[in-house]
Every structure is written in structure tokens, then in C-alpha cells.
Amino acid sequence: MEKIKIALAGNPNVGKSTLFNQLTGMRQHVGNWPGKTVEKKEGAFRYGDYEIEVVDLPGNYSLSAYSIEEIVSRDYIVDEKPDVIVNVIDAANLERNLYLTVQMMELGANIVLALNMNKFASEKELEIKSNTLYQLLGIPVVKIEASDKTGREDLLNAIVKVSKKPNDVSNRLNYGKELSEHIQQLQEIVEENTLSGAPSSWMAIKLLENDKIIIETVEKTLNGPNILSDVKRIQKHLMEVFGEDADEALADARYGFIAGLIKESVKKPKIDKITRSEYIDRVVTNRYLGIPIFLLIMWLTFQITFTVGAPFQEIVETFFGWLGETIAGIMGTNWFSSLIVDGIIGGVGGVLVFVPIIFLLFLMLSLLEDSGYLARAAFVMDKFMHKIVGLHGKSFIPMILGFGCCVPGIMATRTLENEKDRLLTMLIVPFMSCSARLPVYALFAAAFFTAYQGWVIFSIYILGMIVAILMALIFKKTIFKGMSAPFVMELPPYRRPTIKGALIHTWERGYLFIKKAGTIIFALSVVIWVLSSLPMGVEYASQASVTGQLGTAIAPVFAPLGFGEWQPAVSLLFGVLAKEVVVSTFGTIYGVGEDGGGIMMALHDTFSPLAAYSFMAFVLLYIPCFATVATIKRETNSWKWPIFTILYTTVVAWAVSFIIYQGGSLLGFA
Amino acid sequence: MIKKLNELKAGQRGIIVSFKGKGDLKRYLMGMGFVKGADIELRRVAPLGDPVEIRIKGYSISLRKEEAKNIEVNVK
Numbered sequence: 001m002e003k004i005k006i007a008l009a010g011n012p013n014v015g016k017s018t019l020f021n022q023l024t025g026m027r028q029h030v031g032n033w034p035g036k037t038v039e040k041k042e043g044a045f046r047y048g049d050y051e052i053e054v055v056d057l058p059g060n061y062s063l064s065a066y067s068i069e070e071i072v073s074r075d076y077i078v079d080e081k082p083d084v085i086v087n088v089i090d091a092a093n094l095e096r097n098l099y100l101t102v103q104m105m106e107l108g109a110n111i112v113l114a115l116n117m118n119k120f121a122s123e124k125e126l127e128i129k130s131n132t133l134y135q136l137l138g139i140p141v142v143k144i145e146a147s148d149k150t151g152r153e154d155l156l157n158a159i160v161k162v163s164k165k166p167n168d169v170s171n172r173l174n175y176g177k178e179l180s181e182h183i184q185q186l187q188e189i190v191e192e193n194t195l196s197g198a199p200s201s202w203m204a205i206k207l208l209e210n211d212k213i214i215i216e217t218v219e220k221t222l223n224g225p226n227i228l229s230d231v232k233r234i235q236k237h238l239m240e241v242f243g244e245d246a247d248e249a250l251a252d253a254r255y256g257f258i259a260g261l262i263k264e265s266v267k268k269p270k271i272d273k274i275t276r277s278e279y280i281d282r283v284v285t286n287r288y289l290g291i292p293i294f295l296l297i298m299w300l301t302f303q304i305t306f307t308v309g310a311p312f313q314e315i316v317e318t319f320f321g322w323l324g325e326t327i328a329g330i331m332g333t334n335w336f337s338s339l340i341v342d343g344i345i346g347g348v349g350g351v352l353v354f355v356p357i358i359f360l361l362f363l364m365l366s367l368l369e370d371s372g373y374l375a376r377a378a379f380v381m382d383k384f385m386h387k388i389v390g391l392h393g394k395s396f397i398p399m400i401l402g403f404g405c406c407v408p409g410i411m412a413t414r415t416l417e418n419e420k421d422r423l424l425t426m427l428i429v430p431f432m433s434c435s436a437r438l439p440v441y442a443l444f445a446a447a448f449f450t451a452y453q454g455w456v457i458f459s460i461y462i463l464g465m466i467v468a469i470l471m472a473l474i475f476k477k478t479i480f481k482g483m484s485a486p487f488v489m490e491l492p493p494y495r496r497p498t499i500k501g502a503l504i505h506t507w508e509r510g511y512l513f514i515k516k517a518g519t520i521i522f523a524l525s526v527v528i529w530v531l532s533s534l535p536m537g538v539e540y541a542s543q544a545s546v547t548g549q550l551g552t553a554i555a556p557v558f559a560p561l562g563f564g565e566w567q568p569a570v571s572l573l574f575g576v577l578a579k580e581v582v583v584s585t586f587g588t589i590y591g592v593g594e595d596g597g598g599i600m601m602a603l604h605d606t607f608s609p610l611a612a613y614s615f616m617a618f619v620l621l622y623i624p625c626f627a628t629v630a631t632i633k634r635e636t637n638s639w640k641w642p643i644f645t646i647l648y649t650t651v652v653a654w655a656v657s658f659i660i661y662q663g664g665s666l667l668g669f670a
Numbered sequence: 671m672i673k674k675l676n677e678l679k680a681g682q683r684g685i686i687v688s689f690k691g692k693g694d695l696k697r698y699l700m701g702m703g704f705v706k707g708a709d710i711e712l713r714r715v716a717p718l719g720d721p722v723e724i725r726i727k728g729y730s731i732s733l734r735k736e737e738a739k740n741i742e743v744n745v746k
Binding site for chain 1: 689692694695696697698699700701702703705706707708713714715716717718719720721723727728729730731732733734736737
């Protein structure tokens, strides 16, 4: 079987991931905000006699060296030399999309154009003659619809054909005589010096554009200084001719070339039609309504999650209570039934109870993400984030995703172009209360604040945001001094989230939660049960057990925070692995199996309501889970930031809980 | 009349006549369509007064006024 290596490239948010999923049958995450695919993803599928390997590249507007995504994409094209690049294009946005195409042609890529989203193009009354485009560019142009299978056969045919007989696109690009001559001239100099593996004409263009990476590469070569002085000379000459910098002249020339293409191949209406998105934005980002709507949407997200989730949660709770009692009834009281009922059902069941609300939370976040609202939230909040907090409007997206899970939140910081902004956002995302912490609040709020459950939980979320903002302020004044990056972000058209899409996302993310309950939390529940039963003959989960001794050893640290008993101490210790474990530890040591209210009753012996609130705040703020720390390590490629995160979050957690408990006591709360 | 892009009122349109400055960001924005002769519209200002939403080449993009002031527009 023959192998064909293809890569999907294109502007952000044009449907590359959707096409990737359609081709490979995989289920990569798809969302409606630019910059979602932060690292390249790979897959493979069969087509006739071919095995086609696909790489989904992050979205780019151009191949300059402005952001990490751009560098990842162009390095891939230069170094890996895929057989075919499928350039996915938003047909409703042809002009800007073709700018990248032109740059990939400069790079000598072997391209197939996949015109996607033709529906939106027809809504805008654009009529694209793909055959004319093909003749002008020398590149096959296929109309597809990534979301169904329209055009799939044609696309695959074109891919195979082009892989056999690469496009000949030399001399297609026309930047005018003056520019072409000088590119040619510089190209010859590059060739004489046999620089790197990239095409010489592309190197010449990038040198003229002052591309920092290419200049660095050239600087290191033997003849580097001479080449760069040649570049300077040509740039000066072009400045005299065009009255503008070479990079500007090149951008003008590219857009000029594209304007010619469009004129020949697209029929468009005289005036831009006012789109549905525009009508929505008139309300959603309105001067007076923008911020109230943002707050309302955030509030509704949580309100719906909890009110709709509550009855389902009760059903699951009742089920585990019944299961525990039934098993205890059948097996009687012995060590094995204790392992099953106290250890496993107490631990794993204690966490699974929260599956309904966690699924709902993910569903709400998926809807926000797929609709295109997140980009508007960044637009509305940028000034606040920028001027007051010193963050970046785009920091908002990682922060909101952090409510679901901090791992994707931290990965999404890659859309921030400035390294300082990115690190800063990474450090505060863990304060966004992720879904794994929800079981802890839900348990404590139900046990201590029955009448105000919703408000108490909401206040914890707000507390997390306030701490995040305060810490950002402090960091910005100390370790991350300096300017933040400009705010340049596309506002994609709103799209109606599909039920299927939203359910798939919800299931994928929710499934991970269940899987974690079945693996890590299951294993830890057994470990905690064992530790609670040792040494031999000790009363189960008493202070004399290993668990009890561990907890007793570290408990004094927490005494000033209002929970100096050994049980909360040990649950926090295990909770570092995953925050749900705080709940499963209580479940295991208090033995929830006997009856439903078990944990709650037992909690009242250990905590006062004030101490319970202080504990919730501590769980919110202290060391993010293992997975988050590991992600920070991977994303920063050093141990410095993950270790810093562990230390500073713990200090912050202790300080905040101290203020809550001691302050609350002074004010006369108990 | 030539105005800086950040001085346009919501709903005003024009044609880009010059783009001041240098560097990566300028190159990036040029890639997104901010080139001489392009039709441009300031759609709206964010509720807190910054950033602004710009309509160019048939799509919407958000910029801060800080960046917008480098772009000069011949207002229609």
C-alpha cells in the first residue's frame, strides 16, 4: 500500500479540525474560536490503495514569525515536506484566506485548495468560479463541506492526483517586475551560499521582509554579514522605488495579485449584506448591554448547571446509598464488604454522584465555545483585563475553559503571542474553579449551607476569580513587568451549535471524568481504605490507623484555618493527586455506604460552617492537581514554573483561608 | 478627509491610505488585510471604550485603539 502524507493548513476557524475528523473518523475537539488547535494533531485513514497520513496544523493568517502557531506550521512545511497540503479555505472570506495560500506557494508547497463553508458564501451572495481559480493558480480547487461529506471524493481524488504529479506553480505568482527582479537577485545570492533546506526564493522573500528567524539563520552562516548587507542594499533600493518598506511592498503585491484573482473568479454583490452575526453583535457587544449580557451569560451557565443538575444528582446518590446497603446486607460485616462498601462505593460513588452536574457544566461550556461567544467575551472584557488587571483580553478564553478543566485552559494560553502574558495567564488559570473541585463544594454546601447552596458555590467561583485578578496584578507589578501584547483577534461569525457537536464534546470531556473515577480514584480509594485499616487490628479509619497518623502529623498546619482535625488534613494530602479525591477520601474514611447522609453527618462533627467555608476556599486555591502541574511543566518546558505554582498557590490558599476563618471568627461567625 | 483609524466614529468607512510603523505586528496585520487601498469600516467600540471592531476584507477583527492609530484612513 502506498503512503501519502498530507497536512491540513489554513486560517484559524475555517473548519480544518472538522475536516480532519471527517477524513480520519477521529473526534478532535472542534470549537468556534480562532486558535483552538494549538498543536498539530495526527491521524491516518485508507482511501482505495492508499494509506493517507493526515496532520492537522494550527491555523494561521500568514507565515510570518509572529506567533508560535505560525512558526509550527511553516517549520512543518519546510522540514517534514508533506506530499500534499490541503489548504482549507473559508469561501465566505476568500480574499484574506488566499493570502496564506499565496505564502504557501512562495514556500513551494504542493497544494490542493478545499473551499469550505460554501453555504455562508452563498448567504453573502458570493459566487465562486472554482474552475477559473484553478486555471489562474495552477492548483486544484475543490468545493467541500467539512461538516458533511460533500466533495469528499473529489477532494481525495485531487490529493492522490497531485501527490503523483505535483502542481507546477512556478511563474504563477506575479509581484510585478521590480519586486520579482530583486527577489530573483537575492535568491541567487542565497543559492550561492547554499543556505538551509528551505526554498531559496522563499528565503529571499523572508530576508526582504526582515523575518527574524530567517535573519538569525543567515547570521550564523559563514557569509552571513555579507548577505545581510546585500539585503539592506536591496531594501534601500526598494524603499526608493516604492516609497515604503520592502515588507509593505510585498504585502501590497500579494494582495494586489489576490485582487486580480478575485476579480476574475468571484461574482459578489455591490454592498456587503448585513449578516445575522452583525444583528446579534449589535445587541451582544452593545455599548450599554455588552457587560450586563456577559455577566448574565456567566450567571446562567452556573445557574442552569446546578438547578437542572440537582434532581439527577439525587437519583445517583440514592442509587449508591441503596447499592451500599444491599451489598452490606448480602455480605454481612467483614473486611471484604468493608473494602467494597466503605472503600470503593464510598470513594468512587462519592465522586460519581457529581457526574450529572459536571456533564451539564461541560455542555454549557461547549455551547459557549461553539457559538462564537467566547471571542465576544474577550472583546467586551479586554479593556478591563488590560487596563485594570494587566492581563490580555485573550486571557479570558483560557480562564473560562479553566472552569471545565485547567489542562485545556493552560494549553489554550498558546493563543497569547506574548510570552509574559502567556506565563501570567498560566499561573492564574488554576484559580479558576475546575469541575473536579465542584464535588467538594457541592458536598460542603449541601451539608452546611442548605438554604443558600447555589449562592455559596457561586461565591467560591467569584472568590477564585478575585484571587486570580489580584495575583495577576501582583505578578504584573513584580515578575512580569512590561508591555503586554497588542489585542488582535478575529471575531468569527456566530454559528448555531449543533446538538450532535455539543453532545460529543460533553461526552468526551465528561467521559474523562468518569474514567478518572474508575481508575485513579478507584485505586486511591483502595489505597486509602488499606491505609485506614492498617496497622492490623486497628479500628477502621480511626486516628490510630496509618491514615489517621498521617493526617495527625500535618493537621496542626491547618488549625489556624479552622480545620485542624486529621480527616481534612489527610483528604487535602491525597487531594493533590486529583481534587475529587478530597470527597472520596471523606467517603472512604467516614464510610458512606451505610446510609446516604453518612458523610454529611460526620462532617458536622469535624467542621463548623465557618471552617467549612474556609476549607472550601482552601480546596479552591491550593496546589492544582497533578495533571495541571504536569501541563504547566510541558508548556513552559521547565520545572521552574510548575514548582513555583505549587508553592505560591499553597501560600495563597493558606493566607486566604486564614483571613476567612480568623476574620469570620472576629466578626462573630461560627 | 484623512483620519487615524482610532478617530473614526462607529459606522464610519473609508480606504486605508497609510500604515505607519514597522515590525512583526504590522506585517501580521498586513497579512490580515490592512494594506493600502483596502476598504475599512469601524463597526463599533467595545462597551468600555476599547478595543474597536473593524470590518475589513469581508470579516470582523478586533484591535486596540493603540494599534489602530498607526493606520490612516481616507474617510468617505
